[in-house]
Amino acid sequence: MKPPPFTYHRAGEVEEALDLLAEAGADGKVLAGGQSLVPMLNMRLTAPATLVDINPLRDLAHVRVENGGGPARVRVGATARHTDVERDAAAFAVLPLLRQALEHVAHPTIRNRGTTVGSLVHADPAGEMTAVLALLDGSVELRSTGGTRVVTASDFFVGPLESCVRHDELATSAFFPVPEGLTGSAWLEVARRHGDYAVCGVGTLVTLDDDLRVSAVRASYVSVGATPVVLDLGDAVVGRSFDAADWPAAGRLAAGRLQPEGDIHATAAYRQHLAGVLTARALARAADAAVERTKP
Amino acid sequence: MTTTSAREPLHQVSLVVNGVPRAAAVPARRLLSDFLRHDLGLTGTHVGCEHGVCGACTVLVDGRPMRSCLQFAVSAVGAEITTVEGCRAADGGLGPVQQAFQDCHGLQCGFCTPGFVTTITAYLEEQEQPSAEQAREAIAGNLCRCTGYQNIVAAVQRAAELRRPARPDADGAER
Numbered sequence: 106m107k108p109p110p111f112t113y114h115r116a117g118e119v120e121e122a123l124d125l126l127a128e129a130g131a132d133g134k135v136l137a138g139g140q141s142l143v144p145m146l147n148m149r150l151t152a153p154a155t156l157v158d159i160n161p162l163r164d165l166a167h168v169r170v171e172n173g174g175g176p177a178r179v180r181v182g183a184t185a186r187h188t189d190v191e192r193d194a195a196a197f198a199v200l201p202l203l204r205q206a207l208e209h210v211a212h213p214t215i216r217n218r219g220t221t222v223g224s225l226v227h228a229d230p231a232g233e234m235t236a237v238l239a240l241l242d243g244s245v246e247l248r249s250t251g252g253t254r255v256v257t258a259s260d261f262f263v264g265p266l267e268s269c270v271r272h273d274e275l276a277t278s279a280f281f282p283v284p285e286g287l288t289g290s291a292w293l294e295v296a297r298r299h300g301d302y303a304v305c306g307v308g309t310l311v312t313l314d315d316d317l318r319v320s321a322v323r324a325s326y327v328s329v330g331a332t333p334v335v336l337d338l339g340d341a342v343v344g345r346s347f348d349a350a351d352w353p354a355a356g357r358l359a360a361g362r363l364q365p366e367g368d369i370h371a372t373a374a375y376r377q378h379l380a381g382v383l384t385a386r387a388l389a390r391a392a393d394a395a396v397e398r399t400k401p
Numbered sequence: 402m403t404t405t406s407a408r409e410p411l412h413q414v415s416l417v418v419n420g421v422p423r424a425a426a427v428p429a430r431r432l433l434s435d436f437l438r439h440d441l442g443l444t445g446t447h448v449g450c451e452h453g454v455c456g457a458c459t460v461l462v463d464g465r466p467m468r469s470c471l472q473f474a475v476s477a478v479g480a481e482i483t484t485v486e487g488c489r490a491a492d493g494g495l496g497p498v499q500q501a502f503q504d505c506h507g508l509q510c511g512f513c514t515p516g517f518v519t520t521i522t523a524y525l526e527e528q529e530q531p532s533a534e535q536a537r538e539a540i541a542g543n544l545c546r547c548t549g550y551q552n553i554v555a556a557v558q559r560a561a562e563l564r565r566p567a568r569p570d571a572d573g574a575e576r
Contacts, residue, residue: 106451113429143471144452212542217465
């Protein structure tokens with residue numbers, strides 16, 4: 106249970122990190138919070154030749170609400186800890202879903218070190234923030250010595266534990282767009298033990314029109330697919346008043362569209378049932394949250 | 402702890418532990434937990450699972466509780482670390498959290514206790530009067546195989562009482 110040897114580089118500047126990654130090649134790996142990487146190293150499931158430590162890059166520790174020039178969004182830098190995002194009052198005010206989901210990410214002690222951007226790059230199918238980025242149609246900024254590109258969530262997550270980040274690239278920021286209109290959100294999940302990986306987790310967005318009728322409904326799931334699964338569930342409830350919408354029908358619609366796999370923790374059928382039930386509850390909760398926003 | 406290959410380069414790690422500047426030259430792969438125990442001789446920090454699940458190795462890094470088995474000593478250069486040895490009272494006696502564990506019988510074998518003491522010490526800085534439910538949430542990331550947790554939850558609330566300066570001898574802890 107000790108990590109294998111590696112060459113260690115401490116990056117003092119972003120440009121230095123990019124040079125080091127380019128130099129390290131395919132055997133190089135970024136060390137951010139390390140809350141997924143270090144256990145994998147300890148168990149010797151991975152053995153990169155070089156680690157580039159980006160923790161000194163405090164310029165990338167920001168959590169910022171950006172309003173200028175386009176729709177509002179929350180920008181999270183590469184070295185911002187989960188805890189920094191979870192506690193950011195301005196981010197919570199515009200995008201409560203971030204805190205709602207982060208409260209389910211492992212334990213506070215892990216969130217104190219782990220980074221939100223790092224968990225996106227890690228692309229664990231059980232990772233809450235992957236589903237949040239997908240639900241919001243967010244994106245990730247990737248920098249290398251060759252330039253900068255911004256990849257949307259739908260292209261970013263390639264497979265289980267696989268994102269599109271090239272070995273010479275550093276994910277410098279993630280962008281979480283603020284949903285437009287009167288939108289509420291919720292996150293619900295069921296795990297075998299508090300703080301453990303979810304058997305199934307769901308994030309929901311419900312948008313209401315001026316008459317408090319449902320105009321848009323989306324849900325995103327963890328632990329039911331290789332990558333985050335996003336569903337538009339509008340067919341079941343759009344046009345209905347927020348308090349007369351048949352949320353269980355939307356849950357059944359979702360369950361019918363999901364094809365989870367069974368494993369040691371749950372059968373496929375149980376997971377599918379769970380997804381439907383959690384969806385109905387999370388949609389009702391998100392609708393209530395949207396109505397709350399109309400109150401001063 | 403891994404034996405160091407003669408060819409493995411060493412990194413000078415200087416940091417502050419429990420208010421005292423400390424330094425040692427270690428390989429990059431030295432976990433902070435092993436650095437504290439083996440290189441600095443601070444064996445109060447216990448090592449259980451070494452993959453972040455049990456919480457026994459929890460220390461405070463710049464005031465925040467973190468798993469010392471999930472970071473490298475070399476990443477902690479310049480940090481201020483508090484271990485269980487730093488959670489004692491100024492006069493060298495038991496600190497409030499340690500005293501509360503004794504009062505409430507919050508430990509049996511004691512292996513997990515250092516992780517609980519550091520976690521709870523940091524938690525009470527933020528939440529001075531936790532409910533039983535909040536106390537339970539605060540310690541959810543630490544595993545104990547002896548106590549069944551009831552007495553540890555009681556100890557969190559007892560420690561909160563002991564920390565309150567206006568009522569240093571209050572004994573009305575909810576049990």
